[in-house]
Amino acid sequence: MKAKDLMITVTEYLKPDHTLKDAVNLLKVAQRGEERVGVKGLPVLDEAGKLVGMLSMRDILKAVHPAYMNMMELGDFTWDGMLEEMAKKITDKKVFTLMTRDVTTVKEDAPLMDCVDLMVKKNIKRLPVVDKTGKVIGMLYERDVFFAIVKAMLNENTGGGK
Amino acid sequence: MTEEVKAATAVVMGAKFWIATAIFVLVYGLIIADKIHKTILAIVGATTMIVLRIVTQEDAFHNMDLGVDWNVIFLLISMMIIINIMRPTGVFEYIAIKSAKVAKGRPFAIMAIFSVVTAVVSAFLDNVTTVLLIAPVTLLICQALDLDVVPFLITEAIASNIGGTATLIGDPPNIMIASKAQLDFMDFVYNLTPVIIVVLIAYVITIKFIFGKRLTVKEELRQRVMAMNENEAIKDPLLLKKCLAVLAVTVTGFIFHGMLHYEPATIALAGAALLLLVSGTKEPHHILAECEWATLFFFMGLFMIIGGVVKVGLIQWMAIKVLDITQGNLFGTTTVILWFSAFASAFIDNIPYVATMNPLVIDMAKQLWPGVTGLNLLHHPDLMPIWWALALGACLGGNGTMIGASANVVVCGMAEKMGKPISFKQFMLYGMPLMIESVIICHVYIWLRYYVMKI
Numbered sequence: 264m265k266a267k268d269l270m271i272t273v274t275e276y277l278k279p280d281h282t283l284k285d286a287v288n289l290l291k292v293a294q295r296g297e298e299r300v301g302v303k304g305l306p307v308l309d310e311a312g313k314l315v316g317m318l319s320m321r322d323i324l325k326a327v328h329p330a331y332m333n334m335m336e337l338g339d340f341t342w343d344g345m346l347e348e349m350a351k352k353i354t355d356k357k358v359f360t361l362m363t364r365d366v367t368t369v370k371e372d373a374p375l376m377d378c379v380d381l382m383v384k385k386n387i388k389r390l391p392v393v394d395k396t397g398k399v400i401g402m403l404y405e406r407d408v409f410f411a412i413v414k415a416m417l418n419e420n421t422g423g424g425k
Numbered sequence: 426m427t428e429e430v431k432a433a434t435a436v437v438m439g440a441k442f443w444i445a446t447a448i449f450v451l452v453y454g455l456i457i458a459d460k461i462h463k464t465i466l467a468i469v470g471a472t473t474m475i476v477l478r479i480v481t482q483e484d485a486f487h488n489m490d491l492g493v494d495w496n497v498i499f500l501l502i503s504m505m506i507i508i509n510i511m512r513p514t515g516v517f518e519y520i521a522i523k524s525a526k527v528a529k530g531r532p533f534a535i536m537a538i539f540s541v542v543t544a545v546v547s548a549f550l551d552n553v554t555t556v557l558l559i560a561p562v563t564l565l566i567c568q569a570l571d572l573d574v575v576p577f578l579i580t581e582a583i584a585s586n587i588g589g590t591a592t593l594i595g596d597p598p599n600i601m602i603a604s605k606a607q608l609d610f611m612d613f614v615y616n617l618t619p620v621i622i623v624v625l626i627a628y629v630i631t632i633k634f635i636f637g638k639r640l641t642v643k644e645e646l647r648q649r650v651m652a653m654n655e656n657e658a659i660k661d662p663l664l665l666k667k668c669l670a671v672l673a674v675t676v677t678g679f680i681f682h683g684m685l686h687y688e689p690a691t692i693a694l695a696g697a698a699l700l701l702l703v704s705g706t707k708e709p710h711h712i713l714a715e716c717e718w719a720t721l722f723f724f725m726g727l728f729m730i731i732g733g734v735v736k737v738g739l740i741q742w743m744a745i746k747v748l749d750i751t752q753g754n755l756f757g758t759t760t761v762i763l764w765f766s767a768f769a770s771a772f773i774d775n776i777p778y779v780a781t782m783n784p785l786v787i788d789m790a791k792q793l794w795p796g797v798t799g800l801n802l803l804h805h806p807d808l809m810p811i812w813w814a815l816a817l818g819a820c821l822g823g824n825g826t827m828i829g830a831s832a833n834v835v836v837c838g839m840a841e842k843m844g845k846p847i848s849f850k851q852f853m854l855y856g857m858p859l860m861i862e863s864v865i866i867c868h869v870y871i872w873l874r875y876y877v878m879k880i
Contacts, residue, residue, distance in 0.1 A: 329568065330842045331561035335518055339657035340565060342649045 266378055267371040269411060270392045270401030277307045277318055279359035283326065286318055286358050304389045306399055307362050314391055314399045316362030326353045326361050368393045371400060375411065378403055436738035436745075445479045445737040452730055457773055464719045467726025474733035484732055489604075490784070491732035493725045496604040496690045497597070501551075501724070503693035504594065505716040507672065508554050510704050514665040518658035520546075521562035526655065530647030532572055532640035536580055537629050539563060543581045544588025544625050548595045548618075549676070552585040552832040559585075560839050569649040570642045575845055578836040579855050580632050583824045585832045587628060587863065590820035591621040593689060594679065597724075598779040598819040600689070605783040606803050606812050609683025616813050620870040624821070624863045631862060635855070664704060671700040727780045735784045744788035753793065755807050756876050759814045762786075763871065766818025767864045771825025771857070779819050786811055810875035817867040824860040827852035 275293040277286055286305070293305060304319030327349040332338065368391045369378050378390055382405055390403040436442070452470035456463045474480050485492035524542050528534035539559060547555040559581055567574040589596035593603045593613040602608065659665060675696030682692045706712060734740055751757040762782075769778050790797075790808050797805060823830030827837045827849055833856070837847045874880060 329564065331564035331839070334557065334561040336515060336658070336660065337518065337561060337565050340518075340522060340562075340653045342569060342652065345568075 264375050264411065265371070266369045266373045266375065266390070266392045266403050267401065269375065269407050270371075270403045271407070272401050273306060273391075273399055275305060276399075277305050277358050277362075279307055279309060279315055279357065279362070281358045282354065283323070283356050283358065283361065284354045287323060290318075290320065290323075306366075306391050306402070307358055308399065312398055314366060314368065314393070314397075316359065316364045317366050317389070317391070318358055318362045319389070322361050322363060326356065366391060368399070369403065370395075375408065379408060382408065436742045438738075438742075441479055442737040442739065444477055445474065445733040446739050448473050448477075448479070449730055449734045449739065453773075453777060456777065462719070463774070464723040464726065467723045467730065469726075471726040471729035474729055479733040480729065480736055484736070485729040488732070491736055493728045494601065494604050496688050497600050497728075498721060498724060499690040500594065500600050500604075500693045501597070501721060502716055503690065503697035504551060505554075506697040506712055507668075507675070507693075507700055508550060509712045509715045510664075510700050510706065511668045511672075512558075513660060514662075514668060515658040515660040516665050516668070517546075517558040518562060519655050521559055521566075522653050522655040522658055525562075525566045525650050526653065530570065530642065530650035532570065532642050533633060533637045535566060535570075536577055536632065536636060536640070539577065540580050540584035540629060540632070541625065543584040544591075544621075547585040547588035547832075548591040548621075552589045552596060552830065553835055555585050555588075556582055556832045556835050560836055564839070564843060566650060570646050572640065572642065573845070574843065575840055575847055575851075576636050576640075576855075578840055579847065579852060580636070582830070582832045582836040583856060583859055584625070584628065586820060586823045586830050587621060587625055590624075590817060591618045594693070596775075596820045598775050599816050601776070601779050601783060602812055602816050603689060605787065607800060608804075608812065610679040610689065611683055613816075614680075616809075617816060620817070620867055623870070624866050627862060627866060628859065631859060667703050668700065671696055671703065674699065724776065724780075727777050731780045731784060734781075740781070740784045741788045741791075744785045744792060747785070748789055748792055755810075756872070758789070759810045759871060759875075760868065762811055763814035763818040763864065763868055766815055767822035767860060768825070770819045770822030771829040771860060775819040775823055775830065779815065782815055782819070786815060810871055813875075814867075814871055817871075818864065821860060821863045821867065824856045824863070825853065826856060829856070829860075 275289060277289060281289075290303075290305060304317055304321075306314055307316040307318055309315050327346060329349065367381055367385055367387055369381065371392050371394055373392075381387055381390060388405045391399045392401040392403055394400050448470050452466050455461055455466050471485065475482055475485055480491055489496070520542060521539070524538045525535050528538045543555055543559050546559070560578060563577050563581060564574055566572075567577055586596070590599070591613070593599050593608070593610045599613060599617075603610075603613065675692060678687075678692035678696065679689065682689055701709060701712070731740075747758065747761070751761055766775075766778070766782070769775075786808070787803070789811075790802050790805060793807075794802060794805060802808070823833065827833045827847065833852065837852065840847045
């Protein structure tokens with residue numbers, strides 16, 4: 264099997280100048296394929312449809328997490344209500360200021376093991392799949408790769424999948 | 426005296442003189458231009474000096490007067506190792522949270538106590554390290570109290586430069602001066618610490634006038650700070666006890682190193698070695714890797730570049746010019762060195778500045794007292810105030826602008842990260858008057874102590 268056989272077509276995406284408020288609204292309602300599961304991350308596409316970044320739940324967590332807390336161990340000295348305060352402060356920030364810019368992508372005909380290699384080595388949960396022109400055509404999710412593995416283990420898949 | 430000066434003016438301005446001077450000017454110019462990293466420039470300049478045979482590799486590596494001053498390098502490395510082991514204990518978080526609570530969450534009290542704590546810690550640790558340890562907690566406290574963090578960050582950076590001036594190990598210029606002039610830890614304590622205490626008191630009073638009225642906090646927000654439990658900061662009490670014990674031994678070692686005829690680097694390295702041994706460090710790789718190698722190589726490169734211009738006589742020529750200007754008047758020379766150092770350090774890195782001035786002061790001394798050599802020359806009673814003026818000017822001068830000292834650069838970087846960038850003008854508006862105030866105090870001190878009371 265190849266990346267394109269397991270990917271889910273991209274229907275929802277973000278624009279770089281969306282505010283975080285727009286972004287979280289979309290994250291909340293966006294669905295992963297046919298299943299009614301909210302997605303944990305969305306691609307950010309510019310006007311030409313070119314992939315410029317990814318915005319995930321983790322990026323939103325990072326956005327409320329003050330930079331100084333990375334510098335020292337200060338977790339014990341936070342207060343109730345701090346998270347909500349920080350959340351209000353970031354509402355109007357733009358997606359492009361917080362998105363992950365250095366996005367790893369795979370080609371549509373990449374073998375699944377190539378995808379797993381990237382997922383394991385770079386700790387990626389969502390891999391954008393691009394066509395020959397570099398346009399994003401789908402997303403490959405860790406969970407779907409997992410199900411492919413499950414299938415193989417339970418001999419429901421003959422492998423090679425021509 | 427002028428005849429003696431003229432007699433010694435025989436600096437041969439040959440090809441080597443101009444090549445070395447060109448390398449020196451070019452490297453310093455590019456450091457100021459700040460387009461290429463200063464460490465790379467220093468390494469390139471240093472190797473150019475060796476490749477063009479201005480200095481030999483033997484000079485650069487093994488001659489303390491013409492090459493790397495390993496006393497400075499090992500003192501810095503050792504202190505970095507000690508900090509790297511100490512940081513994870515949480516002691517610095519503890520001190521900062523405790524300070525905010527002692528201030529009862531009142532904003533000016535926090536500013537004053539943080540400044541004093543920063544100054545005291547800076548007297549023993551590197552200024553940048555100190556600021557990196559206190560600023561994150563400051564940001565947290567300001568967030569809790571809904572205060573503008575910028576005045577706090579600026580006052581801490583300035584306090585750290587003031588505090589660092591107090592001791593031999595507090596600021597790199599002092600380490601360099603101590604090594605070149607063979608001054609010991611207690612020399613600095615006797616001569617610089619008293620005036621720095623006065624400067625610090627004046628500083629706190631001044632910032633009270635500047636910021637005191639402006640800072641207000643809602644009562645309920647203060648409760649957030651009061652609810653913090655500083656004891657939770659201590660992550661490893663056993664390691665902390667070991668660190669504090671080793672630190673106490675090391676500081677005691679510094680106090681007595683002159684008496685025991687050990688170089689400061691020996692004391693520091695012994696402290697680092699002891700702490701590495703007792704801390705139960707299994708894999709020293711991280712602790713050693715986290716030393717600031719870029720800074721260390723910057724020092725090494727500079728020492729070799731300066732070695733080149735010393736060897737060809739540029740520094741001697743500059744020394745003669747300074748003496749021409751001051752007509753050999755010693756208080757005049759001290760005054761010029763103090764104020765020139767302050768303004769020079771406000772705009773350029775005080776490390777290359779002091780690296781240049783050290784041999785210049787020694788060459789000046791050679792011109793002034795031609796027959797005197799060794800310690801008699803370095804510790805000539807009339808030369809001592811010049812060393813202190815250089816230390817005070819170069820260290821305190823860093824407060825003038827945001828690029829004057831590394832601690833300033835670091836806090837400005839943090840402010841920018843927090844979305845509150847500090848402009849060059851904004852920093853200078855506070856830094857320059859505060860710098861001038863501190864240098865005036867030092868000027869009066871030097872005049873009174875060394876020229877009126879002569880003690």
